[in-house]
Amino acid sequence: MIVGLSLALGWLGVAQAQVDLSALDKDMAGPRAQVLVLGSVHLSEMAKGFQPESLELVLERLAAFKPEIITIEAISGESCDLMARHPTVYGPERISPYCGKTDEARAATGLDVPAAIAAVSKTLADWPTQPGPAARRHLAALFLAANEPTSALTQWLQLAEAERRVGNGLDDALVVRLDKLATSNSEDSQIAARLAARLGLQRVFPVDDHTGDNAAIPDAEVGAYANAIRQAWKSAEAQTQPLRQHEDELKKNGDLLALYRYINRPDVRRVQADSDFGAAMREASPGQYAQIYVAGWETRNLRMVANIRAAFREQPGARVLSIVGASHKPWFDSLLGQMQGVDIVNVETVLRPPSG
Structure with missing residues (x-):
């Protein structure tokens, strides 16, 4: 019985190793x-x-x-929030290089990261075909509160110069931050956000x-x-x-x-x-x-x-x-x-x- 069971288990291992998944989608x-x-x-x-x-x-x-x-x-706002909630696993020194603070955005919008993520999802679900400047400023503020700065910049860059101003959840501090992001030397800002804005996309995905x-x-x-x-x-x-x-x-x-x-x-x-x-x-x-x-x-x-x-x-x-x-x-x-x-x-x- 033991020998037979060993042979059966060995056969199963071989059969599993031979499963080829590469053709599953040939008739998709x-x-x-x-x-x-x-x-x-x-x-x-x-x-x-x-x-x-x-x-x-x-x-x-x-x-x-x-x-x-x-x-x-880049690390998503959701993942940054998760790591911040487990300081014994992910010490602050390990988070700080990858996850910015959202204190200013929280003060401006009244939303912590989970609430801001929910607000972003709801806003995008009802997003109009031709959003006005107020809608873009509001969504940019939500993205900053959700710790998604590159997506916030994507909205900011789709505003006319005169519309890149305080209002709809953006205060002076957040406007300064967005202007700084727009000139920062990073592939997130200078390639991803600019390309997304050029193509009319609403966000990027960290x-x-x-x-x-x-x-x-x-x-x-x-x-x-x-x-x-x-x-x-x-x-x-x-x-x-x-x-x-x-x-x-x-x-x-x-x-x-x-x-x-x-x-x-x-x-x-x-x-x-x-x-x-x-x-x-x-x-x-x-x-x-x-x-x-x-x-x-x-x-x-x-x-x-x-x-x-x-x-x-x-x-x-x-x-x-x-x-x-x-x-x-x-x-x-x-x-x-x-x-x-x-x-x-x-x-x-x-x-x-x-x-x-």
Whole structure:
């Protein structure tokens, strides 16, 4: 009996391993979702003198893709609120780099984050085809209270200059914040919000997640953990140095279209992935700290991709643009490509250089 049960369980394991899900959607009804993953540099790290206008060719090509949904590498207001409610799990020092404060927006609107999220949902459900300036100012205030600043900026940028003023939930402090966001060097502001406003979208979707890479490393081992990762990176410097040099040259030249085409090339991303996470898997110091780093990275990507899928859950066949740090792109392409009814769009096709 024991031998027979073991054989049966073994057979089940083999049968499950052979299940191929790739053809489940071959006869699907309706259009397939088109997902474009744009690997990005972090514009906040660009050298002094960076001009957002140099992104215009990139924006033009992304606009031609006509995304209906845009996702960004930022933590949602809901997730920030969740982490803030669990300070023993996510200490303030771990939240502050990713989650801004909503004190000013709460004072202006009277809404905490959960109430503001509910108000945003209700407002968008009844959103008119041609919203007036008052409606946009009000929704911008709600997004700020919901800790969704990039969506607030998306509304702000769709207002005429004369209408970007105090009123309908926006006070002086919030207007100052929106003006500051509009000039901040970040891919969220200078690519996602500007593109969403240009296309007439009402919001962007933050999909980042730092719950999965919140590794529980004892204080006494933090130094060893960091050192193992540094050693892994150092072992691959010969591979990465030429890539960094060429990337720096493109940045200095101000050719942002060429830069984005370069950092999204599969051969570039392959070398970067191997010299970071491949090198970490090969790192052999005691404690397997570098492998813990990789596990956190993969968990983070899995949860981010789940958030992207949720963003177009109710829109089968949507055109989706996901803007994320370039290191994430191979994971996003691979994981999203396994989803039913989803096609991954070739970024090289979208970012073609100007003809002539």
